[in-house]
Amino acid sequence: MQDIDIKSIPRVEEITALHGAFAGTPVKDAETFNERMHSKNRVVASIEEAIRLSGLRDGMTVSFHHHFRNGDFIVNMVLDEIARLGIKNLTLAASSLTDIHEPLIGHIKNGVVTHIETSGLRGKLAEAISRGLMDFPVVFRSHGGRAAAIESGEVHIDVAFLGAPSCDPYGNANGYNRDEENSTSCGSLGYAKLDALMADKTVVITDHLVRFPNAPFGIPESNVDYVVKVDCIGDPKGIMSGATRYTKNPKELLIAKTTADVIEASGYFYDGFSMQMGSGGASLATARFLREKMIASNYRARFALGGITGQIVEMHEEGLIDKILDVQSFDLIAANSLKNNRFHQQIDASYYASYRNRGAAVNQLDFVVLSALEIDTDFNVNVLTGSDGVIRGAIGGHPDTAAGASLAVVVAPLTRGRIPSIVRRVNTIVTPGSVVDVVVTDQGVAVNPARPDVKEKLEAAGIPVTSIEKLRERCERIVGIPEPIKYKDRIVGISMYRDNTVIDLIRQIDEG
């Protein structure tokens, strides 16, 4: 080898990434690729070891995704290990939490978790928090708001623990398994992708360790530090249903039909439109009526966004929707489509909805159909707290899609049992009325006065439009005005708008 005098290179001190003269290579690895996969990889023996290796300490932030919904074993499994290791005072930044995460109550009581960031809470955990379980209020962020906060570094994830239905020994992870048909499946890993990218350390926890490369992948190995194989990541029944069925509830069908008529008349139904359908019977069923209209008009949608269901997949497969952008798959048909359909694209939370991202897909929506627990006469929407003031829902992408879409249609039955849906003031503002354009109920359609153009179009199409005040009056005539909910002064939750400004406060309920 030739002697190289590094110092003889002109301006050598200005050349970066120059590590001296070549000094030979280590001994070449002669194992087969297959052997190497087993001997040199990112797999660690247990969750406990992954926690130790990640350097997790008191006061840090851990993150989780909610793609396993109510079948998720990851959060409880990991927190049990963390608690055993004696680590305390953690911030838990989950993309969402639900009924199955009830054991968190114990981890909050023993000081393992002292702060929670999430899109939503349900079940016993939500009830305990509404009753003042935590000193530090829970921060509720929309999917887009969370993505923006993580991207900007304002919410800094120290360690992300991400469950995946399949992963190879280097960390290429997927929400389904290409090697086995009958394994757990959650489809898109949209909310996990950004966590993997931004966390200091990322641990993928899987029940199916598959051969390298697990491609095409949802999470690339470059964003993963450790891989743990466990027996079970979740309960498939709770993770997703086989197929989301269309509702047979006549009232939901009526709302859906009216919603489709509203969209058709609104000016945002044309050849090449874009759409998102929220979860919930009526919003999902709207797709069915739109499908009929699309066939009749010979229209195609350029893309469908969002939580994706089998209905959207069927429309894609019959050529009515060109592309699917999928941040979260709602049923097995959607998960399988993500695996098999070329133009069914997995996207991350920032791509989906971050306000910091000019190209966010929500900004390209013509219309979105969203459900609501309550809507007030200023068109503000609540999807987070129930009529008893208890937290029982999730912000999800509600404010992101409402703000991004040119036409945000919010659907709700006028009353649910004895509970009014149209009220003077919602319990908790999640989506401000300024981004809600039309409210469709079973007993009338109201258009936000800020959108006289839409009102005019609906009326021209023969759709009777009433005012939100009239809907509220009708509501009150039927079920009366409920007594106000009693709260204490203590703040238990903060409702953040998608730009991470505080839009409302949730207080401890007063049951005294």
Add this chain to the structure above:
Amino acid sequence: MKLRRSMLFVPGNNPGMVRDAHIYGSDSIMFDLEDSVSINEKDSARFLVYSALTKLSYGSKELVVRINDLGSGLGIHDLEAVVRAQPDVIRLPKTESAKDVLECEAEIERIERAAGIPVGKTRMMAAIESALGVLNAKEIAFSSKRLIGIALGAEDYVTDLKTTRSDGTELFFARCMILNAARAAGIDALDTVYSDVNNEEGFLAEAELIHKLGFNGKSVINPRQIPPLHRVFTPRQKDLEKARAVIEASEEAERRGSGVVALNGKMIDKPVVARAHYLVQLAAAANRTPIEEV
């Protein structure tokens, strides 16, 4: 002419359904106090329907209450409550003779007088549900001025005939009897329910059959049956155009002060003009959205 394409059955003891019955766009709503209400809920259903009729508003819907038959001992209590709530129509079940109608009418009249309601304001319809009732269809149809129509109640009828519901053959005679009796008396003929809610094809076939026979409409037990039923009753464009031409010709004749209506050189009879108005009315109703301000 009042459209009665669809009459939505609503169990009188179901508050949610009673409250929302008007949103589905049926022409009539029939609150049931009879077969869909179990014996231990008869009084609560009566109270619920009374309260709904007096407190809620159902827009332009025709409101019908099906009472229990007087022979059961329950019917009189039903009448005492609901006549005071002033529905449009009282539906009498299991009608077998003119006498059944007249007995009920007498009670209604007594309650109207007691409650200060104009006598005759409460209209009636009679459901025929037995072989004897079918044979007496004519005397039933002619029995009272209050009658707006007679209806077939098929479930009890096929049991009485010792058969079951199938493709409609078993109901053919009853349907023709009821239809002819109604038309002779100048009132409406209304068909029975189709209870297999998930069999959309079967429902549609039955709806088409009774439409062809000449019935004004049909009872429905699920709101999902209303849109397909209304589609069956929507006139074809060709028939509609002809109807409009007939109406124009009759208006033209009126302007001229002539009693003779002619179109394309042909004389047109009065019933044809009436039929034309009915078709135009059906077409207008088909285009209306179910949502109305109430």
